[in-house]
Amino acid sequence: MTHSKFQEKVVEMKNITKVFGNFVANENINLTVHKGEVHALLGENGAGKSTLMNILYGLYTPTSGEIFIKGQKIDIANPNIAIKHGIGMVHQHFMLVEPFTVAENIILGMETTKGLGVLDLKKAINDVKQLSEKYGLHVDPEAKIEDITVGMQQRVEILKALYRGAEILILDEPTAVLTPQEIHELIQIIRNLTEEGKSIIIITHKLKEIKMAADYCTIIRRGKFIDTVDVSVTSEEDLASKMVGREVSFAVDKVEAKPGKKVLSIDNIVVKDNRGINAVDGLSLDIYGGEILGIAGIDGNGQSELIDGITGLRKVESGSIQLHGNDVTNKTPKEIIERKISTIPEDRQKRGLVLDFTISENMVLENYHKKPFAKNGVLSHQKIKEFAKELIEKFDVRPTNENAKARALSGGNQQKVIIAREVTNDPDLLIAAQPTRGLDVGAIEYVHKALVEQRDKGKAVLLVSLELDEVMNVSDRIAVIYEGKIVGIVDAKNADENTLGLMMAGGGETHGQS
Amino acid sequence: MDKAKNSKLLSMFSGTFGFTIISILIGLGIGAIVLLIAGFNPIEAYGIMLSGVFSKPKYIAYAIIYATPLIITGLSVAFAFRTGLFNIGAEGQYIVGALVAALTGYFFNLPPFIHVIVVFLFAATAAGLWGGIAGFLKARFGVHEVISTIMLNWIALYLNNYVVNLNGFKKPQSEASYEILNTANISLLSEWKLSDAGREWLSNFPFLADLMRAPVNFGFMIALLLALIVWFILNKTTLGYELRAVGFNKYAAEYGGIGVKKSIITSMVIAGALAGLAGAVQVLGVTNKVAVLAAMEGYGFNGIAVSLIGANTAFGNVFAGLLFGALNYGGPKIQSGLQAPSEVVDIVIGTIVFFIAIPGFIKMLLTLRSKKRGDTNGR
Numbered sequence: 001m002t003h004s005k006f007q008e009k010v011v012e013m014k015n016i017t018k019v020f021g022n023f024v025a026n027e028n029i030n031l032t033v034h035k036g037e038v039h040a041l042l043g044e045n046g047a048g049k050s051t052l053m054n055i056l057y058g059l060y061t062p063t064s065g066e067i068f069i070k071g072q073k074i075d076i077a078n079p080n081i082a083i084k085h086g087i088g089m090v091h092q093h094f095m096l097v098e099p100f101t102v103a104e105n106i107i108l109g110m111e112t113t114k115g116l117g118v119l120d121l122k123k124a125i126n127d128v129k130q131l132s133e134k135y136g137l138h139v140d141p142e143a144k145i146e147d148i149t150v151g152m153q154q155r156v157e158i159l160k161a162l163y164r165g166a167e168i169l170i171l172d173e174p175t176a177v178l179t180p181q182e183i184h185e186l187i188q189i190i191r192n193l194t195e196e197g198k199s200i201i202i203i204t205h206k207l208k209e210i211k212m213a214a215d216y217c218t219i220i221r222r223g224k225f226i227d228t229v230d231v232s233v234t235s236e237e238d239l240a241s242k243m244v245g246r247e248v249s250f251a252v253d254k255v256e257a258k259p260g261k262k263v264l265s266i267d268n269i270v271v272k273d274n275r276g277i278n279a280v281d282g283l284s285l286d287i288y289g290g291e292i293l294g295i296a297g298i299d300g301n302g303q304s305e306l307i308d309g310i311t312g313l314r315k316v317e318s319g320s321i322q323l324h325g326n327d328v329t330n331k332t333p334k335e336i337i338e339r340k341i342s343t344i345p346e347d348r349q350k351r352g353l354v355l356d357f358t359i360s361e362n363m364v365l366e367n368y369h370k371k372p373f374a375k376n377g378v379l380s381h382q383k384i385k386e387f388a389k390e391l392i393e394k395f396d397v398r399p400t401n402e403n404a405k406a407r408a409l410s411g412g413n414q415q416k417v418i419i420a421r422e423v424t425n426d427p428d429l430l431i432a433a434q435p436t437r438g439l440d441v442g443a444i445e446y447v448h449k450a451l452v453e454q455r456d457k458g459k460a461v462l463l464v465s466l467e468l469d470e471v472m473n474v475s476d477r478i479a480v481i482y483e484g485k486i487v488g489i490v491d492a493k494n495a496d497e498n499t500l501g502l503m504m505a506g507g508g509e510t511h512g513q514s
Numbered sequence: 515m516d517k518a519k520n521s522k523l524l525s526m527f528s529g530t531f532g533f534t535i536i537s538i539l540i541g542l543g544i545g546a547i548v549l550l551i552a553g554f555n556p557i558e559a560y561g562i563m564l565s566g567v568f569s570k571p572k573y574i575a576y577a578i579i580y581a582t583p584l585i586i587t588g589l590s591v592a593f594a595f596r597t598g599l600f601n602i603g604a605e606g607q608y609i610v611g612a613l614v615a616a617l618t619g620y621f622f623n624l625p626p627f628i629h630v631i632v633v634f635l636f637a638a639t640a641a642g643l644w645g646g647i648a649g650f651l652k653a654r655f656g657v658h659e660v661i662s663t664i665m666l667n668w669i670a671l672y673l674n675n676y677v678v679n680l681n682g683f684k685k686p687q688s689e690a691s692y693e694i695l696n697t698a699n700i701s702l703l704s705e706w707k708l709s710d711a712g713r714e715w716l717s718n719f720p721f722l723a724d725l726m727r728a729p730v731n732f733g734f735m736i737a738l739l740l741a742l743i744v745w746f747i748l749n750k751t752t753l754g755y756e757l758r759a760v761g762f763n764k765y766a767a768e769y770g771g772i773g774v775k776k777s778i779i780t781s782m783v784i785a786g787a788l789a790g791l792a793g794a795v796q797v798l799g800v801t802n803k804v805a806v807l808a809a810m811e812g813y814g815f816n817g818i819a820v821s822l823i824g825a826n827t828a829f830g831n832v833f834a835g836l837l838f839g840a841l842n843y844g845g846p847k848i849q850s851g852l853q854a855p856s857e858v859v860d861i862v863i864g865t866i867v868f869f870i871a872i873p874g875f876i877k878m879l880l881t882l883r884s885k886k887r888g889d890t891n892g893r
């Protein structure tokens with residue numbers, strides 16, 4: 001190891017093996033983390049990263065292997081033991097009590113009292129303020145969780161861990177839910193923390209972030225330890241090929257688009273959000289067959305409501321939507337699906353999957369009632385299974401057992417199930433919302449290829465992503481959304497990051513519809 | 515706290531059969547302590563209970579007859595639960611089903627068999643609509659089904675009392691309605707077994723003769739058939755797929771094009787129809803009439819416990835219902851056998867039931883917890 005500043009080992013995981021049933025999720029994995037170090041964990045979807053970290057945090061017990069914290073061998077049987085030894089974990093899906101305030105959530109379970117069990121909330125608020133100032137974790141201690149942004153909720157989770165005395169902080173895919181701006185803030189926070197001598201273990205699929213924030217990176221492939229590398233002397237390409245076991249191409253190769261007939265025409269629609277505010281506010285947009293139209297924009301500018309409006313999940317208050325010249329405004333989701341619009345939803349666990357259904361059952365979520373999956377209202381489990389097996393194989397879903405519950409899949413594999421299902425629907429318009437969120441680079445490559453393939457078949461693709469890189473790489477045309485309106489459309493070939501960024505912030509000149 | 519342990523526990527609980535046996539034993543053990551405290555010999559008491567259920571064919575028949583309506587109300591609760599709804603209203607739906615069965619059984623003049631079918635259809639429809647009200651209130655106005663079904667239970671009770679008291683339906687000098695016509699009766703050979711020929715024939719077969727002393731009827735067969743139907747609907751049909759999808763995750767179901775509101779109503783209608791059939795089976799097979807109710811009879815509420823013990827599966831319900839029927843039938847025999855006050859017996863039976871049902875309840879909680887937690891691991 002080339003860094004001389006990392007001397008003191010704080011975490012040593014030795015020969016960790018974890019077996020679920022007869023599936024080996026971790027096999028003899030070694031991981032060493034030093035004081036003040038940022039250590040990244042990299043691996044494909046389902047490689048076993050979350051499993052390894054859940055073991056360190058005491059949520060799973062390893063089948064074999066040893067863990068040393070600050071040189072002392074510890075049996076981490078439950079999270080309380082982990083917390084006692086200074087380990088904190090921020091899960092990808094937060095565990096906060098929504099109606100409680102930030103401060104209440106942070107002190108939950110460790111309440112300071114004024115004696116007689118009376119909660120000393122003043123002191124709590126003060127403590128939280130001090131902590132948050134120290135590390136630049138800006139939160140409002142008195143705000144309710146349900147009212148704050150995802151980024152702030154994440155900071156609350158970090159504060160919660162720090163409040164419990166965390167010295168070693170595990171962040172499981174913290175950036176998957178953040179906007180680019182919030183990611184920069186998080187990286188700054190990580191720097192502040194390591195300066196204070198804390199150690200960070202971070203799981204992320206984004207190589208750029210690893211290059212930016214991490215000192216070392218441990219790579220896991222299919223549950224096996226591959227290597228621990230010094231990030232400063234390893235390129236993104238090297239990281240990717242170590243992780244996947246082959247060369248990965250980052251550029252999306254595609255030929256020039258051959259736009260065909262107009263597929264979807266959105267005319268001046270208004271869609272309200274949950275609070276009753278016009279989130280989509282007079283938006284117009286045309287999408288053609290044979291093109292990928294990317295929507296670029298900062299989170300919360302009406303992207304979700306736009307998709308919900310098109311797919312019938314939310315009411316369109318005014319304006320109209322036409323598919324192939326036929327009005328489809330406010331049709332039911334079922335009618336929309338029948339008319340061959342398919343969606344890869346942005347929230348895979350809420351909309352995209354029934355987690356307690358098997359992979360098979362999930363594969364037919366829109367088509368369960370159609371032949372050959374059902375006849376006269378009776379399901380053919382045999383046919384459904386065969387279909388699922390085919391897709392599992394084709395889309396490389398792991399594990400390959402079609403009877404596994406969707407819940408048992410890693411995040412990336414859950415996403416693959418949805419993508420397999422939607423692409424196989426062979427829609428005229430494919431809406432892809434954050435289709436690569438939480439996917440590894442290999443899988444991202446795959447998804448992008450699938451989108452381009454749809455396009456090349458002459459289908460229309462609407463890509464909505466918060467990642468500007470993705471929008472710019474994959475799309476043929478880019479529409480910028482701001483405050484519920486399309487404020488400009490540019491050809492992807494001529495797009496540059498700065499102009500788009502400016503437009504996304506509401507600062508660009510308004511282009512006409514192209 | 516420990517997820518791995520949670521799921522270990524879970525698999526233990528869902529290795530159901532063995533575990534149910536253990537919890538039955540625990541229940542009996544605690545019940546024994548209660549008996550000891552009350553000053554009775556538990557071994558003696560349980561002995562009386564056991565022989566009170568198994569020592570004669572007639573007793574076994576009675577236990578099954580006791581079990582029949584509970585199996586069916588259990589199916590009703592289980593069906594709703596599997597589709598994400600908590601049907602506290604089985605009680606009221608049962609009352610409506612029983613009432614309509616008594617009305618149509620008495621007032622309709624139809625040939626045998628056909629009369630039975632018609633009564634069942636009417637009872638199921640009426641109780642289905644009764645359950646459907648709660649489904650509609652939930653789908654349309656977001657009223658929680660627990661609240662609405664509790665209120666509907668009371669309305670059903672008073673409706674029953676009102677209708678039973680109507681002239682022409684109420685049997686004079688009684689607190690009950692007229693009895694249903696014979697054409698609607700589902701007792702097994704009820705006239706023949708009392709006739710001379712029947713007696714003579716039966717006297718050659720002491721086992722059968724004893725068995726037939728109980729009001730043996732087709733109810734149990736109907737309960738088994740309904741269990742089969744429930745299993746089939748839930749697991750083999752597109753309707754079951756829809757209802758379960760909505761129960762697990764209504765957002766995903768909606769996204770997949772499934773009508774969430776319609777599903778909620780459908781599910782409550784089916785659950786209501788099932789509970790109503792329980793009432794109808796009881797009227798056509800056992801009571802032959804409905805009476806003025808001073809309080810809830812508890813068939814629906816017991817159905818909740820049966821469903822819990824039966825792990826919300828169709829065939830688990832049959833087993834759980836039989837267990838319940840045996841306890842309900844055999845338990846009170848302690849009272850006469852040991853001169854124990856009925857309160858003590860009630861407490862003992864309540865305790866046993868509590869401990870048998872509690873694992874199901876814990877399992878339900880664990881499932882809910884692991885559902886919440888399952889994806890908190892940053893997958």
Ligand SMILES: Nc1ncnc2c1ncn2[C@@H]1O[C@H](COP(=O)(O)OP(=O)(O)OP(=O)(O)O)[C@@H](O)[C@H]1O
Binds near residue numbers: 411892
């Ligand atoms: N409780 C469980 N029971 C059975 N299998 C499991 C369980 N938890 C995880 N697995 C399996 O172990 C493998 C590793 O899962 P894990 O969640 O650790 O992956 P990951 O590396 O975090 O992937 P991702 O990047 O997609 O989040 C997966 O194949 C998953 O299906």
Ligand SMILES: [Mg+2]
Binds near residue numbers: 410
């Ligand atoms: Mg993971």
